[in-house]
Amino acid sequence: MKSREYWEKRAVQRKLQAERQAVKTADEMLADYDRAAAAIRKDIGYWLGKFAENNALSLTDARKLLKADELREFRWTVEEYIAKGQKNIDGKWERQLTNASARVHISRLESMETVLRQHVEELTGKRIEQTESLLSGLYEGQYLGRAFDLQKGLGVGWDLQRPDLHKLDKVLKTRWAPDGELYSDRIWKDKQALVSELNASLTQGLATGKPLQKIADGLAERLSVKKSAARRLLYTEAAAVTTLAEKDCYQDLDVAEYEILATLDSRTSAICRSMDGKHFPVSEMKEGVNAPPFHPNCRTDTCPYFDDWEELGGEPMRAARDAEDKGYQLVPAEMTYKEWEGRFVKEKAVENAAERGIIEIVKVLAEAPCTIADAKVSGYLLKDGAYHAQEFFDVGYTPDDAERLKAELMAAFDESKAVEYKTFPDGAVHFCIYIELGAVKKRRFRTVWRRDTPDSKPRFITAYRKDED
Ligand SMILES: [Zn+2]
Numbered sequence: 001m002k003s004r005e006y007w008e009k010r011a012v013q014r015k016l017q018a019e020r021q022a023v024k025t026a027d028e029m030l031a032d033y034d035r036a037a038a039a040i041r042k043d044i045g046y047w048l049g050k051f052a053e054n055n056a057l058s059l060t061d062a063r064k065l066l067k068a069d070e071l072r073e074f075r076w077t078v079e080e081y082i083a084k085g086q087k088n089i090d091g092k093w094e095r096q097l098t099n100a101s102a103r104v105h106i107s108r109l110e111s112m113e114t115v116l117r118q119h120v121e122e123l124t125g126k127r128i129e130q131t132e133s134l135l136s137g138l139y140e141g142q143y144l145g146r147a148f149d150l151q152k153g154l155g156v157g158w159d160l161q162r163p164d165l166h167k168l169d170k171v172l173k174t175r176w177a178p179d180g181e182l183y184s185d186r187i188w189k190d191k192q193a194l195v196s197e198l199n200a201s202l203t204q205g206l207a208t209g210k211p212l213q214k215i216a217d218g219l220a221e222r223l224s225v226k227k228s229a230a231r232r233l234l235y236t237e238a239a240a241v242t243t244l245a246e247k248d249c250y251q252d253l254d255v256a257e258y259e260i261l262a263t264l265d266s267r268t269s270a271i272c273r274s275m276d277g278k279h280f281p282v283s284e285m286k287e288g289v290n291a292p293p294f295h296p297n298c299r300t301d302t303c304p305y306f307d308d309w310e311e312l313g314g315e316p317m318r319a320a321r322d323a324e325d326k327g328y329q330l331v332p333a334e335m336t337y338k339e340w341e342g343r344f345v346k347e348k349a350v351e352n353a354a355e356r357g358i359i360e361i362v363k364v365l366a367e368a369p370c371t372i373a374d375a376k377v378s379g380y381l382l383k384d385g386a387y388h389a390q391e392f393f394d395v396g397y398t399p400d401d402a403e404r405l406k407a408e409l410m411a412a413f414d415e416s417k418a419v420e421y422k423t424f425p426d427g428a429v430h431f432c433i434y435i436e437l438g439a440v441k442k443r444r445f446r447t448v449w450r451r452d453t454p455d456s457k458p459r460f461i462t463a464y465r466k467d468e469d
Pocket of ligand 1: 269272294295297298299300
């Protein structure tokens with residue numbers, strides 16, 4: 001049995017590891033906020049300039065309908081937004097965009113609100129993706145890392161299961177917060193609030209006759225002030241998931257009690273100061289009550305607590321003495337994490353075919369050279385009334401064939417057959433691949449793909465009936 005210092009030191013190291021991951025994700029997320037702010041300033045500045053006369057635009061003039069040439073340009077913009085539609089983009093927004101592109105009467109103000117909303121939707125989609133990827137990575141890393149520290153500290157090891165997809169999904173859906181809200185609820189609320197604020201700021205700016213550049217700057221500024229709240233939410237969620245991983249680890253490894261470990265410095269809150277050093281039964285461990293986070297941005301952690309560590313001193317634990325009886329193995333002090341993982345961490349055996357199917361699909365998707373958002377296929381290509389849906393129905397697909405069509409599109413992706421390359425000002429590249437598609441009869445379709453950066457996988461944009469030119 002190791003000394004109390006061992007457990008505290010190991011826990012602090014693990015917590016630091018978690019914090020570093022959270023900081024990295026937060027930095028990426030805040031950079032996205034800056035990019036979105038810059039894009040809003042530029043795009044709204046452009047439209048304001050286009051609608052203005054003598055560099056001024058009254059609210060009354062902004063409420064006038066788009067003129068023919070403005071309407072045409074607005075439609076191109078909306079179609080570009082639809083084409084850009086990415087994973088995680090709200091399906092409802094995608095439908096609204098489709099409706100907007102078909103409208104004949106739309107005011108200048110509404111058209112600018114559409115531009116604003118699109119930027120917020122894109123930002124939100126990324127935010128959810130980044131948060132989910134951080135939280136599931138954190139859970140697995142903290143669970144296994146702390147299990148390693150524990151078994152190494154005890155000097156004995158036994159088999160553990162690596163957290164699988166179902167487990168991670170459950171963690172992401174755990175409502176730990178006192179108000180019962182999920183991180184995704186909060187992000188969604190943030191989105192709604194931001195859209196309303198931007199719209200109000202635009203209208204007020206026009207109504208009070210602000211210079212156009214000031215209006216655009218003000219909108220960009222709205223995004224910047226949201227950054228610290230977004231980061232705080234991410235850190236708090238990361239702290240909560242770290243605690244969930246600790247709790248599951250203690251439970252699975254039969255640790256009866258845990259101790260609160262506050263970082264004591266001038267920034268430590270009164271609550272964390274008062275909790276420091278207290279110990280509680282793992283069975284009663286509850287985030288925000290007797291386990292961190294106790295407040296937003298909380299840095300407090302926990303470590304295992306053993307009643308008898310004083311008496312045991314440097315002696316090995318009882319469990320180690322009858323290690324062989326229980327099929328336990330000794331974990332020598334010099335064993336590395338990699339060696340430990342190879343010996344004790346088991347991948348979950350997959351019981352049924354359906355589950356195997358899911359894991360197969362996840363693997364295939366991860367290894368595929370391209371990505372296709374589900375919403376593109378079910379909510380667009382095969383959506384009754386959508387732009388090109390009839391062309392897919394004509395060759396025999398039905399609205400129920402989304403998975404099949406997606407698989408066929410994926411299978412047909414072959415970049416060596418790509419043609420019609422086009423580079424956009426932001427560096428993204430579009431290209432087309434002509435493929436044969438059809439459930440009853442085969443016809444030639446033009447598929448359009450987009451590569452956002454030279455290193456990213458091409459994303460599926462759209463497909464429609466077209467014979468090669
Ligand atoms: Zn705290």
